[in-house]
């Protein structure tokens with residue numbers, strides 16, 4: 001028999017029926033919800049007289065609209081307050097577990113799943129949020145859905161979906177110092193294109209992923225959707241199991257061995273057949289920075305902006321539009337561009353290890369946030385914040401001039417008070433550089449690793465983190 | 474269920490040129506704060522409309538010539554990015570009954586399907602040709618017959634792709650999936666019992 005991929009094993013195991021040729025009814029083992037994409041779903045259920053089928057398999061938190069500064073209720077913004085109360089009303093009525101700010105468990109939905117031990121190998125995970133692929137870092141099949149599908153999952157714990165093809169992406173070799181997981185995924189998207197993953201799940205592997213921590217794997221899987229792959233994952237291993245152990249929702253000691261057996265059984269077989277395989281060398285990857293309004297519009301920090309559409313692998317209209325929007329000139333250097341804001345946060349890079357690295361970098365030389373730059377530190381969850389406090393990291397960052405905020409999506413999208421103004425330029429660890437993404441219709445975002453954003457924060461301009469922090473082989 | 478049938482659509486087109494138009498552009502995040510979808514038709518492309526105005530031209534979604542159009546013709550990777558169903562909801566509520574394009578992001582495509590909005594895939598040449606025809610003559614008639622599999626623009630037939638399963642779901646009014654899923658209640662309960670990681674939680 002031919003070997004199978006993790007995707008295929010987990011998909012088949014969760015298939016309830018084939019609704020019509022090629023369309024499967026898939027059981028969802030874990031449903032995560034937040035305030036933005038669910039109120040209409042609950043309303044539709046009510047309209048149809050339906051209840052929530054398995055409320056114990058749905059977990060809620062609040063992240064998108066929550067202010068990171070004035071967090072007291074009611075929120076200053078009435079619409080945000082309405083969204084929050086609506087979520088609270090819905091979860092209460094349905095009996096859904098809510099990780100709330102009041103009990104110190106709130107955070108970005110993709111940070112708290114793993115943190116609570118809910119995210120585990122071999123399960124299917126859905127959320128009305130395109131960055132659900134983050135959970136794939138644990139060897140789960142996790143993908144984003146729209147509100148009508150949230151309704152379906154609430155009502156039936158299943159949804160109708162097609163089976164994806166699987167592309168194996170190997171990154172072998174050793175990453176150079178100063179090159180991080182964020183650079184790896186930006187590099188992959190650059191190579192395969194923002195459109196390249198359509199119809200695929202991405203299975204990441206190779207020596208680099210074998211060595212990666214869970215946080216690093218999450219950073220990569222998080223941005224699968226930026227390459228159009230609805231789902232991205234890494235096969236589970238000892239690093240995965242060690243991370244899961246001892247969390248509130250991880251398997252109990254008595255169940256551990258049985259569960260471990262299951263986790264091992266769903267790994268891709270050594271002779272698994274893939275629909276496509278691509279190979280990259282870690283040594284070819286340098287710190288990356290996006291320069292445009294799509295996630296494949298990126299360069300390594302030591303190269304210049306593309307001089308023409310051909311170099312950027314774009315058509316003329318798209319190239320011109322991106323350059324004009326960003327107010328950049330073809331062929332110019334990106335280093336030296338003055339920034340207004342530095343944002344350290346989002347479901348891509350707001351876990352303890354991300355801020356720990358930032359603190360280490362600035363501590364070596366007593367770096368301070370550059371004059372005129374606002375630098376935000378937004379932990380991914382309340383638990384992350386508590387941990388950072390304990391480690392003294394928040395104090396270090398605050399002393400260096402970073403503004404420490406409460407957990408939430410913050411600058412990542414323009415739904416809460418943290419937004420760009422006018423055409424401000426922001427160096428950001430988040431995942432999207434789209435037009436208007438950060439709340440201002442003319443705001444500009446450059447996506448990069450936490451180390452690169454830190455370099456920008458302390459110099460006030462885009463710089464190679466390896467030079468600023470003297471990161472050497 | 475007859476009101477859910479999506480089969481014959483006819484009307485005029487609205488060309489929207491550009492690849493990789495993401496859902497943040499289609500529906501800026503600040504409009505996601507409403508608890509219902511009902512007003513979203515008013516906010517489609519809100520920021521792009523203002524940006525176009527500043528440059529001295531009218532965005533197609535507000536240009537008088539395209540008001541009343543019900544076919545949207547786009548290029549590739551339309552609807553990429555955020556999973557927000559608010560994007561197709563807004564497009565539908567603006568008045569669009571069918572989207573024709575080179576390629577669509579999967580989540581966007583599936584959201585459109587979930588709300589009964591067919592997305593037809595055509596070749597790059599055909600997408601551009603239809604866009605050019607409409608831009609030159611905005612009153613161009615477009616008609617679609619999903620059962621017959623016929624797309625006609627200005628009297629000429631164009632081939633398109635739509636999964637036969639989805640096609641029949643539209644024409645029989647079965648695109649709303651909740652009922653079909655609920656029908657398998659017993660199988661769902663069985664699956665719930667079987668999954669190795671859920672057993673212990675029972």
Ligand code: SF4
Pocket residue numbers: 063064108109110129131346347348408409412413430431
């Ligand atoms: S941090 Fe950004 S990308 Fe992540 S869930 Fe929040 S808004 Fe979405």
